[in-house]
Amino acid sequence: MSDYAIEIKGLAKSFPDFQMKDLNLQIPKGYITGFIGPNGAGKSTTIKMMMSLMHPDSGEIKIMGQNIQDHAEEIKARIGFVYAENVFYDHLNIKETERLIAPFYKKWDHQKFTDLIQSFGLPKNKKVKDFSTGMKVKLSLAVALSHHADLILLDEPTSGLDPIVRKEILNILYDIIQDESKTIFFSSHITTDLEQIADYITFIYDGSIILNEEKDNLLQHYRLVKGDQKLLEHDRLKDYLIGLEKRDTGSIALTKEAEVFEEMYGDQLVIEAASLEDIMYYFTKREGF
Ligand SMILES: Nc1ncnc2c1ncn2[C@@H]1O[C@H](COP(=O)(O)OP(=O)(O)OP(=O)(O)O)[C@@H](O)[C@H]1O
Secondary structure (H helix, E strand, C coil), rough: CCCCCEEEEEEEEEEEEEEEEEEHHHHHHHCCEECCCCCCCCCHHHHHHHCCCCCCCCEEECCEEEECCCCCHHHHHCEEEEECCCCCCCCCCCCHHHHHHHHCCCCCCCCHHHHHHHCCCCCCCCCHCCCCCHHHHHHHHHHHHCCCCEEEEECCCCCCCCHHHHHHHHHHHHHCCCCCCCEEEEEECCHHHHHHHHHHHEEHHHHHHHHEEEHHHHHCCCCEEEEEHHHHCCCCCCHHHHEEEEECCEEEEEEHHHHHHHHHHHHEEEEEECCCCHHHHHCCCCCCC
């Protein structure tokens, strides 16, 4: 059996103003992977293709070892899809929603759903249209967990949520992943959320995967170097810079080779930890993109 929850090979999809040419990606089972990238990078397009809601021009997507094109219904039953927009019927309350959706799932667990609704503090009699965005995300998560999804795919679930509800959602995700048979793939602009809970980070830009690594590795290896522009742009060092930014007070760049700068200039430069947001920002400023 494959150790990967998601395996993508040679995926291509073109729109008039966007091209994904040869996307390859492997997402390990049993972990939380954060999917980051600026607006229009291709996150939703990738997730929609994983859910078979959009067809690729070419390439292959395997979920839990099975090809999505050939086994769409079977695979979708194993995926819990969560996104901030409402996926349920507005005019129904939770009980009516359950009655409507449960028959679609072979493994529906009524007791689990009831327990989750209770523990997420969701109102039983309110219609979904009167739910806050946070409540809708919690309802989607309750549904995903009640049909025993192995893979939870979340497309921007925390956007538009206040910090308290975001924290609650992150705690729920963290609890889910304690069951090592589950995998979470989570797209977000809110890189601090991913810094808190992701084990791996996949970074997409302009339809291509730029990074796909353990989060701790990324945060350990990438550093910001700050200092005089002439020092940073030294011919021997230029290739080590990722996205140089010139400011009046000096220049800043990202690097994976901070020790080279340190050896050459010592304390003439300031070397600092980079956040996921810094990593994303400086990669998108890199020349050649
Ligand atoms: N159905 C479509 N028809 C035409 N262009 C599309 C369609 N869907 C997506 N696109 C284009 O593909 C590109 C990638 O869009 P996508 O929604 O995947 O980005 P994203 O990374 O999810 O961005 P955001 O963070 O803003 O949601 C964008 O340029 C978008 O305009």
